[in-house]
Amino acid sequence: MLDAAVKVFSRRGFHAASMDEIAEDAGISKPMVYAYLGTKEELFVACLHREGTRMMQAIAGAAAPDLPADERLWRGLRAFFGFVGAHRDGWAVLYRQARGEQPFAGELATMRARLVEVVAGMLDHALRAEGREIAAIDLEVVAYALVGATESLADWLADHPDADPEKTATRMMNVAWLGAAQLLHGVTWRPPVD
Amino acid sequence: MLDAAVKVFSRRGFHAASMDEIAEDAGISKPMVYAYLGTKEELFVACLHREGTRMMQAIAGAAAPDLPADERLWRGLRAFFGFVGAHRDGWAVLYRQARGEQPFAGELATMRARLVEVVAGMLDHALRAEGREIAAIDLEVVAYALVGATESLADWLADHPDADPEKTATRMMNVAWLGAAQLLHGVTWRPPVD
DNA sequence: GAGCATACCTACTCGTGCGTAGGGTTACGC
């Protein structure tokens, strides 16, 4: 039943999706949807929650914390893009939807914050191993940028049905890791004085 | 009047925003809004258009095409984050809104495609200067990731009213340019064979 | 000052879609 909801929400968007259509698509009638899942908002949150949990699990399962940073990043990215590739309309559109609608932005922000935290933790760990340290806020912002770039490529992937998730992950590594590795080695860019 | 519309759309979101509220906020009555700007969708598109054009102009004006790549990137980013910083609720929320709602996704995709194209062109130019070349699709994807990372930081900036746009731009350079510079010098990351 | 047009408002219609009330149907106990 959640599958049907995800499908319709994806295709129509939250507002344009009617409960009638979801019910029809699920092969039951509207009052049943209300009986099982509650209001439209609750239904959407349930979808969001399930997809989010699945995604986090896919990533967490792949990126064991005892691996070196680059290996973790690579496995995490591969799992992530694999997931998006397998749930194209599910993920990307739900995600895009949720960002726009205030009632869910918070829910999503929490999910994303967890991701950012994981990435930041990973970077921090790698930095300490190098005997280095940078301000927490800088770390957070870098992690934020990496997560953003990844989401952006996920959108790209969702819009290009023929693209290969694995290859996309490799490309992401090329952007993310080459830059991050520099930072880890203490190379930084400074604005020109003009 | 567009200012009022942008403000309300930002605060409420496209659907939750009522034409009554926009009219009230603009200090006129609803029929006037219809007389001047047409339907709600047209009004939203007008907002989107104005903000988008302003942003593109801000960037284009700062990043002259005859500068070296890193300098162009830096100036472009600085202009971009400066713009977002100055139009916090305008930009970020409009942008977030537009991605979710199908009727406007296309409009926005066009804008973003122009940005991606500019970034890709810049990278390509820099690559050729180094006597190198990579597949157009890879170039596009890298550019896409950079644009995504930048948007992500723009969101971050919009959510952190005290943050400094200039500093955010510097951080973005640290992520983007260090990675890109590596790519330009022919350094690439390859997946481990496992 | 009468006629007219322009600029604007108040107050309505009407469609749409969420959420629900109340009725039918099937299966089981007695």
Place this chain on the structure above:
DNA sequence: GCGTAACCCTACGCACGAGTAGGTATGCTC
């Protein structure tokens, strides 16, 4: 066979908000 209970449906009430019709004031022409 009849009561009853679980289950699901059709068909509606109701609120909300986009878009409009028709009326009012202000200023301009003759």
